[in-house]
Amino acid sequence: MRIVSLVGNRPQFVKAAPLCIALRAQGEEVLVHSGQHYDPELADLFFDELGIPTPDHALEVGPGTPVQQVATIMERFEQVLRDESPDAVLVYGDTTTSLAGALTAAQCAIPLAHVEAGLRSFDRSMPEERNRVVTDHLSDVLLVPTEQAIENLAAEGITRGVHLVGDVMFDASRIFAPLAEGRAAAATHGLTPGEYLLVTIHRAAATDTPEALDATVEVLSSLGVPAIFPVHPRTRAKLEAGGRWDALQDVPGLILAPPIGYVDFMSLLMTSRAVVTDSGGVQKEAYFHGVPCVTVRDTTEWVETVAGGFNVLTGMDAAAVQAALAHLSMPAERPPYYGDGHAADAIARALIAELD
Secondary structure: OEEEEEEOOHHHHHHHHHHHHHHHHHOEEEEEEOOOOOOOOOOHHHHHHHOOOOOOEEOOOOOOOHHHHHHHHHHHHHHHHHHHOOOEEEEEOOOHHHHHHHHHHHHOOOOEEEEOOOOOOOOOOOHHHHHHHHHHHHOOEEEEOOHHHHHHHHHOOOOOOEEEOOOHHHHHHHHHHHHHHOOOHHHHOOOOOOOOEEEEOOOHHHHOOHHHHHHHHHHHHOOOOOEEEEOOHHHHHHHHHOOOHHHHHOOOOEEEEOOOOHHHHHHHHHOOOEEEEOOHHHHHHHHHOOOOEEEOOOOOOOHHHHHOOOEEEOOOOHHHHHHHHHOOOOOOOOOOOOOOOOHHHHHHHHHHHHHO
């Protein structure tokens, strides 16, 4: 079995860490980095920290609009596929890199496997939703994390090649949690465990219009308790270009930090009072570690966390966020929504079953 795996951003690097090990134990893996996250703070940091193998190919797509990035990735990835002749292409999640990889594999008539298939927020205004829907409909092997994802695919007529494997990010969380517990990242930033919020905001819906930026700044300015906000380079660029960055410098208790490595981020999350985020991956990470989550979106693909009372959707609305933070709760038991922490091995077995 010879697999070409394509990664391009932070969540994909995290998912690749356990999956690279599982794939290489069963066959050959060729790792390709698109360069969608081209800032060393978001790429090299994670490869080094998580022990991910050095990519065999770097496409170096760099900055650009999503359309420009898709076109560049496709052009460069096609040549990689011609040279490597894999049995299948594997893509992760719902990014520009995922979409470009799926389209390229389809045009090259190479079987496509999709990790995190079947997720739906049912909000087509989100580029991530469009990316994941197209990728699923081009895929031959659909590696789904939850029962709900199977139902979503069946509703769209996709029933063949579907495998319930669990969530590979849960694998990473299980593997790296012991390291995170020893980091004491909160103390490094002068924070008291249990008394601060961890904030992440990066999506286009929160940053790409003046109105969105105003709402984001209002939320950040009204948290009312100590909070640490590791700022994504794209988010900072949007805040600076929109003239809002300086307004955040004087918000009492708000720490604007540079991007933080995965293990230190996990350490901060594990000892936080709650997480405020627009990230799908961080919603799950909060659930894995029993930390309440406030999601500043109107929809989520991780519906189990909301239905179970572990996550609250508020939109980017300061009053709704304050209300959610004032009534935080965490159910005593966390059902195994996302498998047993061994999704990478299940993925490798599913690929062997489909490709051999």
